[in-house]
Amino acid sequence: MIHLSHLYLTLPDFSLKDITLTIDQGDFFALIGPTGAGKSLILETMLGMLPVHRGTISLNGTDITRLPPEKRGLGIVYQDFALFPHLSVRKNILYGTAFHDLAPHKVENHLKFLVEKLGIAHLLDRKPTTLSGGEKQRVALARALILEPAALLLDEPLSALDPVLREEIKDLLRSIHRDLGTTMVMVSHSFSDVFYLANKVAILKDGSIVQQGEVEQVFDQPNSRFTAGFVGMRNILEATIEDNRAQTRGPAVILPAGNHPAGGFLAIRPEDICPLRAGHNGFENTLSGTITHMAHQGFYFDVWLDVAGLRLQAVWDKHFVLEHDLEPGTRVDIGFYAHKVHVLPENTG
Amino acid sequence: MIHLSHLYLTLPDFSLKDITLTIDQGDFFALIGPTGAGKSLILETMLGMLPVHRGTISLNGTDITRLPPEKRGLGIVYQDFALFPHLSVRKNILYGTAFHDLAPHKVENHLKFLVEKLGIAHLLDRKPTTLSGGEKQRVALARALILEPAALLLDEPLSALDPVLREEIKDLLRSIHRDLGTTMVMVSHSFSDVFYLANKVAILKDGSIVQQGEVEQVFDQPNSRFTAGFVGMRNILEATIEDNRAQTRGPAVILPAGNHPAGGFLAIRPEDICPLRAGHNGFENTLSGTITHMAHQGFYFDVWLDVAGLRLQAVWDKHFVLEHDLEPGTRVDIGFYAHKVHVLPENTG
């Protein structure tokens, strides 16, 4: 278990403020936020590369706040792989074993196991410069994993890769986590990667944590406009609220039962705004609108609607769109569940 | 119209080979391929920054192969925005007007129009260093557009942006193209961006064009394993073919009518592999399989299936998955159209 407690860090042009996080054994923990939010800094701080000004970091109950990096037992994989260019792949992977008291035959077995699992057994005698991006990332993973780190820190492990490679490495990370049970802490700026890989997430903005929790929970219950936007709620509507009825600038919207503030924002995912089809009549909210424009996105369509003066965005299945000959100008009936309407208090970022 | 004819370019560690392209007035043309395929080099060559070794470039019928960049009338927007850091936003945008014979009041009007359209009217007196990534990209666009370039070249205009900003700028590019009719040539490595924005696409690999044409056509009819993989056909199956029946390593597959090679690869998009629902019985291929694992991707699920020993990947609607309680181990019936099976000859890349 890694525990960051009220961590403060001040750099000339940036600071981390009051970072408190708990990463449990076996977690795949994601740190996510826009560029410059301080995600990578948290990793550096955990690694011991940056001086902490206030607060503590503990690993399995031991305070490691002042421990030098080499004594922390955390692994790191950087976006740019950071392989040692002067060493062969084998020597890269074995680099750390020289500093640990490991039995040679165990190291050899572990190496064999890892390079098989990562599919790099044929690369052992190559120099890193001759490898592709995906191969480099695999070597970087093997180099960290061979030491069985208490946790593996991943700094945007997918950003430098092509889309095809990205899928490959994503699958690989997933399978490493599943099969080896390594605790992972990943920095990312893509929520879809987080969705695919992580079980817990913390959302950062300007050096502070805006929200954290289980991925599904943060995804479903963003606590601010910022998080709502970040987790893909593209419809954010100003509204005044009375009981469970919200008045937007266009139509009124039924909210889930519960206590709501008098004013604030409604956030709705585009994929939760559905076309009314036969057999789907449980929607609390049914409205009528006109398609203003559409964008083919491969598997699905982005659809923009004008609903009584309110601009809404929906994501609809490609098959449905084609079967129903939807196009700009078409009038459609839509519906969404009350529980898919998220209410955010007025004063959130 | 921009026409590249049999262009060759040799650099110390890379070369472009026999590039022939036609970009029509008003096209949104995408150049796409993995890192290092030579996409950006083609832009540089069109701009006149790199010496062409063989072949010609013409613009509206005039040979511009040897013309210096400043006489070509092409605009460029780079991934890193490349704003002049010592000039205010206003001076950045007006920079090029000093070199063109433009009436001052027209320049002023055009500036006003563009900054309104791009939403940067309030930034005119700022220095570029104080802007966010999205703002920078808008300024870079305004700077190029104010000269009404014969074509606007975009070098990965979305890569340096956060996901949220990326959507914003994507919409903006779309609306510029629609409203101003500017011919666009975009380098990208994401097929989904291309799908959203472009009408034509050329796919590059190792300095050569592998395939080009209308986006929908390339998307539907990739001519090689490489393109198939690139346009998202994640199921690529070795097969022997007789008439319109293909024998994979698992089940047999019905192909669309037509002449097929005796051996080769079948490529099927994951979103074309559908669960069998009531009322959908037109599939030529219906098979039965077991879900091996699943990944929640937000709006949809990635589903991996074992179909009589064949590993297939499908993308299924979230609602469907949840409504039917699908999970690893569930047995499902699936179907796909014969015309969704793409046959690729054996010897392709």
Next chain:
Amino acid sequence: MTVKPGVFSWILILFSLPLIGLIVLPLSKMVLTPTWAALWESLNDPVVLEAIGRSMTTSLAAALICFVFGTPLAYLMARRDFPGKSLVEAIIDLPIMIPHPVIGIAILSLAGRNHPLGRMLADMGIQVMGTLTGIIVVLTFVGMPFYINTAKAGFEAIPKRLENVSRSLGAPMGATFFRVTFPLAWQSMVLGMIMCTARAISEFGAVVIVAYHPMTAPVLIYERFTAYGLRYSQPVSVWLIGVSLILFVAMRLVSR
């Protein structure tokens, strides 16, 4: 309040001290020895003032020449690839390794009336031996690598894309250079001029061969040291170093 600095850091610091000491100890002894009276006295000596003025002006003139002719060269080296580029790079670094007396001798032997170039110069009324012209030529020679290498690094630090954008916006190469490259590289150019001036101010061996008179400050310091001793050379050194430092600080401030 920080990650514990390891033993290794202390070893680094310990090993770094001898060289720092080698610079600081002799120079501080040099600067601290002269009395205020001696400093004041030498400030009233027109020979001293003239020599320091001459060192400053000739060094600045050399830096200016490097700026005018070295900037294009630095820009070419930073931006263009051409066959023999590394040869040109080596040539630019040559003045660092040529023994200083050889520099003076080589320049004198070109400028003498036994050489066509020398005759040409003489016909134009240009003398090298024993003139400010000659001093400036020598100082340009020794200072040039410093200017060119610094300016070149400055140009290299400017993304080529900015120039590409400028040209795509209709600015020819010249306009691009003056509107984009120059304003952005300006600070490195000033830094290069400072380095060049600094190197030029220190030169003795090459200057003393080309021009014993008129005396630059280092020649005067040498003359004073060998003829009168430490006591009379030190105040000149202190003033020269002091004035140079003020000059460099001023140049940096102006370049902001």
Next chain:
Amino acid sequence: MTVKPGVFSWILILFSLPLIGLIVLPLSKMVLTPTWAALWESLNDPVVLEAIGRSMTTSLAAALICFVFGTPLAYLMARRDFPGKSLVEAIIDLPIMIPHPVIGIAILSLAGRNHPLGRMLADMGIQVMGTLTGIIVVLTFVGMPFYINTAKAGFEAIPKRLENVSRSLGAPMGATFFRVTFPLAWQSMVLGMIMCTARAISEFGAVVIVAYHPMTAPVLIYERFTAYGLRYSQPVSVWLIGVSLILFVAMRLVSR
């Protein structure tokens, strides 16, 4: 076969020529003037051979000292931030601007018996005036900025992340330095030693004050020039430059 080079490129080239000429013309004249006979003759002169050998060995010794003590300093400057860092940077650059005679004078006045340090050295049997020791001290002084700045640039070019990874893999700072940083920065260190040696080989003004005898090659060249004239100094210059160039090429090759 290429994008038309504009007028501007030609202007750049034209402006670049004067400085290239300023280096190439005097030096080629210098190198081409001596006859083979004169070159051969001076090669048989033990005084010449000794002086060149002395210049080489003392300059290399200075480079070695810079390597040992300058490498930690360069590494600190490249990797650590500390208050007063820009002051230390300025101190490291000082030897470039200190007039060469002043360098010699300053070092001599520290080394004499009238200074505690000088007495300490004398008690240890170390003499500076007129010894190889003294020459090496002077050459270290003048060559040090070249080594430190080049090595520092080399260290800066190595991504800090490689060191971070090494430490996260259990290697303490020292092991990280020797297993990762050092092998990767090796080429810049050799380049720094070449720059340092080159600068040291050229030094005259500071050396002649500390040690007239034993003579380094530049002092011999000066002495020959002033006592016998051009004809007898040129062959020595040619040999010195030639041997230096061979040395530098060899060092570069070894560092591959």
Next chain:
Amino acid sequence: EPSGKVVLFHAGSLTVPLAQMEKEFEAKYPKVDILREGGGSTKMARLIAEVGKYADIMASADYTVIDNNLIPKDAAWNIRFATNQLVLCYTDKSRYADQINADNWYEILQKKDVVWGHSDPNLDPCGYRSLMVLQLAEKFYGIKGLNQKLLDNRPMKNVRPKSVELVNLLKTGNMDYAWEYLSVAVQHGLKYITLNDHINLGNYKYDNFYKMAEVKVTGKKPGTWKVKKGKSCTYGITMIKNSSNKEATIAFLQYMLDPQGGLKILKDMGQPPFIPCRIADQAEYDSLPASLKPLVEVKN
């Protein structure tokens, strides 16, 4: 009125009095700028004769340097204007400073821990004269091998190009003893041992004894040698033939050789002048500029 630059090459040992003369003369003739360049006399003469450096006047610490290097090509005459003698200089801090005297100096100079030196005999008359003093001392004191024993205790590193440079080495404690002209010792406030006239090269009456000392110095090219014979220290001065500012040059010479002008300064600084100055023969006398003739007599 004379104006312009006058370039004056001179023996390093004349630096201090000449600086004083420059000041006085430039005050008298403000339009003239005297530019002095001091160094070993032999070297300075060679700079003119062999390297072709420009000078108007050459003042040597050994008048024969002018005869040997400059006459007849670069100069027509040679005026002897002052004498000097060699002394052994030291400071309070020199080792054995409290013991040394005119009788035991050669023993002190043989001590292993004593650092002593002289200037380069090939470049500076003071250098070969210092060596002559050692040879004469061997003869005068009748100690066989004294010269060699002394030289054995003087490594080459203690030989410097100019005698005046040694003063700084004494003052900074880098050297204990150095051979200098008396004038230099006086001008720089050094302690010094005055030697017997037989060996100090200061009294022309002992020229016959001085003649027994012979020093080999380098010739016109490396590897060639010529022999210098002992002779009393006599300073010579000449005007260089291709002087382009004869008016101001002659005006300065006229001032310098005047018993009320330059010669007085020399005298005050410990360097006995010849009054009047001397020239070798009538032919040279005839070639003198008219304004100098009254200040000079023909005397050998």
